[in-house]
Amino acid sequence: MxxxxxxxxxxxxxxxxxxxxxxxxxxxxxxxxxxxxxxxxxxxxxxxxxxxxxxxxxxxxxxxxxxxxxxxxxxxxxxxxxxxxxxxxxxxxxxxxxxxxxxxxxxxxxxxxxxxxxxxxxxxxxxxxxxxxxxxxxxxxxxxxxxxxxxxxxxxxxxxxxxxxxxxxxxxxxxxxxxxxxxxxxxxxxxxxxxxxxxxxxxxxxxxxxxxxxxxxxxxxxxxxxxxxxxxxxxxxxxxxxxxxxxxxxxxGRDYSGLVEEYLMDDAEYALIASGSLASTGKYVVQKMREKGLKVGLLRIRFFRPFPGEEIRKAVKGLKGVGVIDRSLAFGEKGNTYLEVAGSLYGKRDTPLYGFVAGLGGRDVKIEDFEEMMSIMKNREPGSYWINVRGGE
Amino acid sequence: MVMVPVTDVSSRANKTDTWRTQKPVIDYDACIRCMICWKFCPDDSIAYSTDGNFPAPNDRIAKLEAPVIDYDYCKGCGVCANECPENCIELIKEEVE
Structure with a gap:
């Protein structure tokens, strides 16, 4: 081409x-x-x-x-x-x-x-x-x-x-x-x-x-x-x-589609937001879940600055739940990406928002960890959760 | 176009003579023109002069370029006086009229 x-x-x-x-x-x-x-x-x-x-x-x-x-x-x-x-x-x-x-x-x-x-x-x-x-x-x-x-x-x-x-x-x-x-x-x-x-x-x-x-x-x-x-x-x-x-x-011939990459978001009911290589594991999990009939998509944040608030507002419209994965956090608050996503949705979208702090210090974020995130989004109240941490969330 | 923190005038526009509390004065009769003061001046306020009308310890030295302090920019830090190997730069109290 x-x-x-x-x-x-x-x-x-x-x-x-x-x-x-x-x-x-x-x-x-x-x-x-x-x-x-x-x-x-x-x-x-x-x-x-x-x-x-x-x-x-x-x-x-x-x-x-x-x-x-x-x-x-x-x-x-x-x-x-x-x-x-x-x-x-x-x-x-x-x-x-x-x-x-x-x-x-x-x-x-x-x-x-x-x-x-x-x-x-x-x-x-x-x-x-x-x-x-x-x-x-x-x-x-x-x-x-x-x-x-x-x-x-x-x-x-x-x-x-x-x-x-x-x-x-x-x-x-x-x-x-x-x-x-x-x-x-x-x-x-x-x-x-x-x-x-x-x-x-x-x-x-x-x-x-x-x-x-x-x-x-x-x-x-x-x-x-x-x-x-x-x-x-x-x-x-x-x-x-x-x-x-x-x-x-x-x-x-390589299209990076601007500030974010949408993966199977068109008909999604739930979405994960991730950045970096965690998004690759996330995409794999999204595929597996779709095989089981769950309509999940993934939004990969490429640009964190400038923050893609407009893209996120558009992508999450009407979703039943959105989970933001963070490999860092603001101590005493929540994951950094979660906070920015929440900031760009406030007053404009009432999508239930979940934050997942995962993989700090290089701890592997495994397929079962993603499955746990999905289960939290389906069964629990919106909020911030720790994933795969000893001593409980 | 973006706004850039660059000013159209160089730092020459900002005279710093009023920062001085002590003023370095060179005793040209003792100065051997080693230019160590020129080298050490942290504000580039000492220049070479070639006009040849400065007193000098002897005729040979009189032919060399001499250091000249620019009192518009000298802040009176005293580094030149401290470094001078001949002790021929004196710091005198700055008097304002």
Whole structure:
């Protein structure tokens, strides 16, 4: 159907797929500090640079805070820049995440979702990125190695749109994607070049035209207006995301359908909302339940920022129950996705809403766990429940 | 287009001389033009001067470029005086008229 699909697929891990995505996006500056399970992304990129397979500057730094600071500086000169991290490394970057977003720099970063200690735990958990959801970065949660590769390319196009100019982080689940091999179709360089034009940053540092960067604003200065403009761009980005995923589908044949993916939602009576690789298990369970005659569907959240409230309101209309699965939680409240879904439904939909906190610290979320969620949705009061936790829910 | 926190003017527009409580003064008769003060100034407020009209310890040094403090931007932090190997930068109390 199109010119771009390779005749064969390449077997690779999620982290290798991400590195290939970075190479195809012609990134010119990479700065990173290694942390499990992100390490093999930047290891692969360092190798590509050393082998002159990738024409980029690779800078090893002493911390993630410095990695993000140097990426901010390079991006300000108008150079497409990239970094990657996980877990504690991401938290160490926290301050610089605000700076990069506030300076309106379209950086793309990969985050391999990993739990936060204590106790030490290197497995899949979304607490790291959920604690960065309000930094002004767009957030995408990938479900497959293919999506992890494609999201880097689409990510730069969305972030660099002149109406958006906000950074984007693309997530992979630790080990389930990052270190597991899958067949991946690599787009041809020419297709990516046609899809993703060179970065043209209008306010880049130019020694012939000195400007004040990161200067100061008193309360009556432009501070509040700058923050509103970031918010407005985040709102506008929904439209850009839908358009870019359509263009990507035209170029490669792979359609990521905007901010969310609907799976068997058309005639569904119940729905699960999940993100990342949990959605894959969820889809399998949905199929099995449909064989038993239960009309279930699944809504996979790809973009968490901007949050797809409109898509969710549309999808859950008239459903008997909606269950939101979270691999992180706000202590003293509920799962982070649950809270956002509840926020977007409030006053507009009265769909019974269930929250399921599951899989923290990489604990497997098994088919029987999904079956338990379905049973709770059918038999119990709406609310938040813990799944497969010792000592009761 | 988005709003960007970039100002059309450089930081030259913001003079910081009133931040100073002490003013560094170079004794050119003792200054050996090592330019260590220039190197250490955290605010880029010391420049090279080539006009050659500064006093100097001897004729050879008189031919070298001399450090000149830009009092529009010097905040009086005293790093230059602290680093000067010849102890020829003195901090004097800033007087405002």
């Amino acid at each position: 199109n010119r771009t699909v390779q005749k064969y697929n390449t077997i690779m891990t999620g982290n290798e797929a991400v590195a290939v995505g970075v190479k195809l996006s012609r990134v010119r500056f990479i700065s990173a500090y290694p942390i499990t399970p992100q390490t093999t992304i930047v290891e692969k990129l360092a190798q590509m640079v050393a082998d002159r397979e990738l024409n980029s500057r690779y800078v090893e730094v002493e911390s993630e805070h410095s990695a993000m600071a140097s990426v901010m500086a390079s991006e300000l000169t108008g150079i497409r820049s990239y970094t990657a991290t996980s877990s504690h490394g991401l938290l160490y970057m926290h301050e610089m995440l605000h700076w990069v977003a506030g300076q309106r720099l379209p950086v793309v970063m990969s985050v391999v979702n990993r739990a936060i200690g204590p106790p030490w735990n290197i497995w899949s958990d979304q607490s790291d990125t959920m604690s960065q959801k309000d930094t002004g970065w767009m957030q995408v949660y990938c479900e497959s190695n293919q999506e992890a590769l494609d999201t880097i390319i689409m990510g730069y196009k969305i972030a660099e749109n002149s109406d958006i100019l906000l950074p984007l982080m693309s997530m992979e689940d630790a080990f389930v994607l990052s270190h597991t091999t899958e067949p991946v179709n690599i787009p041809e360089q020419k297709v990516v070049d046609d899809f993703l034009p060179e970065l043209d940053l209008s306010f880049r540092i130019d020694t012939d035209r000195p400007m004040g960067y990161g200067s100061y604003s008193p309360p009556d200065g432009p501070f509040m207006e700058l923050k509103k403009d970031m918010h407005d761009s985040m709102e506008k980005s929904r439209k850009v995301i839908r358009k870019v995923t359509e263009e990507f589908a035209e170029a490669t």
